[in-house]
Amino acid sequence: MELNYKFIIRKRAKTNGGASYQLILSYRDRDGKWKQKSKGGYALRSLAASDKEKEKLLAAVKKTGNIDPVNEGMTLRDFSALYISWRKELAPNTLLIYEWLADIAGPLLDKPMTDITYADIFTRLQTLPYGERTKVSWARYMKHLFREAVRYRVIGVSPIADLIYKPRMDTAGGARLRTMTHEEISHLLDTLHARNxxxxxxxxxxxxxxxxxxxxxxxxxxxxxxKSHQITFNKQLSRVGKNELGIRRMKSKNSCRTVPAPPCLLRALDEYREHRILYFHGRLTRYRHGEMLTAIVRKILPNHTMHDFRHTYATRLLSSGMDIKTVASLLGDTISTVERVYIHYTDEMREKAADDINKIFGS
Structure with missing residues (x-):
C-alpha cells in the first residue's frame, strides 16, 4: 500500500548570504491527488526535521485538510465501530478480531482521531500487555484504520502512515517465539494419556x-x-456468527493440504479409535473451543499455549534443514509468511547454504 504522505526538507538561500530551511509535507487526499503544506524559516536543518515540527504540520493538515464536516470530532471508537459494520463480507471471526484489536487501543478510544498523534500510537504500542505478534497485528490494524479514515474524510492525513513496528528480538537475533522441548511435549502427552x-x-x-x-x-x-500414512486438512472449526461455531472451509487454498503422519501418531490414532466415542457430527472430538485446550496446556506447561505446537513443529523442520517451500506447504502457509515468522531459522539456512556452496565450488 502506498504511503499517503512524506516530508521534504528544502534549503533556501537568504538575501544576506545565509540559509534557512523549509519543512514541506506532501500528502495524498482521498481522491488520490498530491497536495502540499509547508512551514519555513528554520535556522537549522535539524530543527526543520524534528519530530515535534513534523507533528505540528501533520496536525494542521489533519484538522483542515479535506474533512467532511459530518465527521468532525469522530473518535477512534466511533470510527472503528462504523468501519467494522461496513465490512460484513468478512468472516465473523475476522470481525471479532478487528473489534478486539480496536478495544485494546484503551485510552485512545475516546479521543478524536484528528487529535491522535504518532507518539500516541507508538506509546500505546510499547505499553500493550501482550506478546510481540499481537503488537505487530495491532500496529497493522491501526495503520489500516487510519488509512481508511483518510478515505472516508474523517482525518486529512494518517499520522502513522510510516509506522513500522519491529518485534523485540531474542539474544540470538530472532523474533521471540515460544517453542516446546521434546521433554515438555512428552510430559504433556504422558500426563494427558493417563487422564483424558x-x-x-x-x-x-x-x-x-x-x-x-x-x-x-x-x-x-x-x-x-x-494406509498411506497421511492426514488431510481441508476444513476448520471457527465462528460462523458472533456467538456461534461451525465447520467452515479453509481461508485460502494454501491452507488445504495433506501432510505425512509419523508412525508414532498413527499408533496413537489407532489406539484412540479403539476407545473413541462415535460422535454424531463425525469429528474426532466433542471439544469446540481452542481457548479451553490452551487452558489445559497451561495447567501442565504454564508458559505455553496450543499454538506453540505449531511453532515447535515448524522450527524443528527448519532446523533439520528442510527447505522453506516444503515447510510452508506442510504448515498451509505462504513462503513469505514462513520467512517472516521464522526469520531466525531461515537466516541460518541461508548461512548453511553459503557454507555448502563454498565447500562445493571452493572459496
Missing part, C-alpha cells in the same frame, strides 16, 4: 502435524489415511 484420551489425541495431532487448533478440532476419521 480425547485431550491426549488432540495434543498429539497438534504436536506431530503443526496444524492450527481449528483444523485439529474439525478433523474426522475420514481425513486420516492409515
Amino acid at each position: 484420551l480425547e485431550l491426549w489425541i488432540l495434543m498429539y495431532i497438534a504436536a506431530y502435524t503443526g496444524a492450527r487448533v481449528g483444523e485439529v478440532l474439525a478433523l474426522t476419521m475420514g481425513d486420516i489415511d492409515f
